[in-house]
Amino acid sequence: MLPPGSSSCTDTLSISSRSSSDLDQTPERPAKRSKKLEDPATAAKEVVLAALNHKAGGDAVLADYRSKNTLTSETRRVLVNILVGHMVEMHGRIPTRNQREQYALGIVILFPALRDPYSKKGYEHFYDVDSGTGYLAWRLKTVQRNTSHRAAKGDAASSDLGGPCLKRSINPEEHLDEDAVREAIALLCHTSEEGQIFFKMKETFHHRHGLVHDPDKTMDILKIFPRFLDTKGLVNQDFRLLFNPETANKLLEKWDTVFKPGIIEEAMGLTLTPAVRSLISSAGKQTIGEDHCKWDSNLATLLLLVHLLPPQPGGKRAAKISAADAADRLVVYHKVMMCVNCFCRSHVLSRPS
Structure with missing residues (x-):
């Protein structure tokens, strides 16, 4: 038999040993x-x-x-x-x-x-x-x-590379002389028949393609051909004339599945200024905090591209603007020349798309 009090001593020793072991293990947790x-x-x-x-x-x-x-x-x-x-x-x-x-x-x-x-x-x-x-x-x-x-210099030096600066060959049979081009442009400013507009825009495509490569006239394309602003499908027609229909359809086919998600993902790595946050919110059709979608999803994604573009190379005298200002210049509001009440009665109010 154990002597009296031995059990309590054992218990005391076991408690003490557990307490000491607990104390030894306590500092290890904050260390981890x-x-x-x-x-x-x-x-x-x-x-x-x-x-x-x-x-x-x-x-x-x-x-x-x-x-x-x-x-x-x-x-x-x-x-x-x-x-x-x-x-x-x-x-x-x-x-x-x-x-x-x-x-x-x-x-x-x-x-x-x-x-x-x-x-x-x-x-x-x-x-x-x-x-x-x-x-x-x-x-x-x-x-x-x-x-x-350096990439711009390389593109200019090599004719094998693509891009907007490459002068592609166009069917010479569809070219118009200068007088015919002026007549077609004058008709485009006055006609309202959609079929005639598409036909005349197709006839003047070669002249318009030359304006794109003229630094002095490239900014006046929308002034010379204002039908781009009020006739849907003209940009797509020019794209099809410049490329083949198969190539022209790739952008629209892969926009929702490849290009648009990729642009939004890249934009998430930008500095989240209020303008970028608003565009990302609109592009993803989500609400961040108290911000609300201000743009159509597709247009907001295109505006995000402006923020992703690297700064333009230029000398000390070159004018520089912020990405937000450049995005504002990308969207052109077209005057409909009618009172607000008439416009509201004939159109459904919506944000720009």
Whole structure:
């Protein structure tokens, strides 16, 4: 038999052993949590370190930081150029916001002295998610602009490439002389018969195609041929005349299944300004917060393309406008020349489509 009190001693020892084991295990849980929280930072650091080890000049940046515990302005520019080059190589010309932010986070993790102590996250000077600015964003825009400029030169030098600048061959039998073209244009301005409009627009297609390639007259096409604004199907007819019907139908056939979802997906990686948020909401026929759909879904998707286009190459004197202003210029409102009451009685009120 056990002596009296031995059971209580055993219980006390077992309780004490369990308590001590619980205390030993308690610190491990927050350690695991902190490790999980550090994973994004560690991954970002590894991405930046891999880019510096992979690209020429990266070793010099690392050595300069080790010796001075900081980076000069010149070395910092080299660092940004290397990382943007690696970013474009890995993620394409238009990386997402999360990808840009990962590189910015990796910089301040790998180089703690470059962290900004007065900003919220410490790396906004490299990339600010809210405003889309910073060293990485500015360098990325320069790369996009230069890439677009080189691509434009390549297209001009090679006649095998397509695009709107390529002068395609058109059946010469359907060409009209200048007098016949002027008569057809005059008739188009006065006739209201749809069949006659389509026929005359087809006859003047070659003349109109020449205007497209004339930099001085390309902006006047809608003034010379205003029927594009009030007659549905004329753009499609020109497209069929320029290409074969099979090619012309590909855009419409794949629009809802391929092109439109792809544009919306790419736009989600843009900086979500109020204009972009509104267009994404309209394109997806969804409501974000208190925003309401302001555009037809298809038109909103086309307007998103303007925001996805890279900046146009140009000199210091070239006029520059924002993507939002460019989108506003893309939509042309046509005056119907009637009072509001008459218009409301003859049309169903709807948003532009």
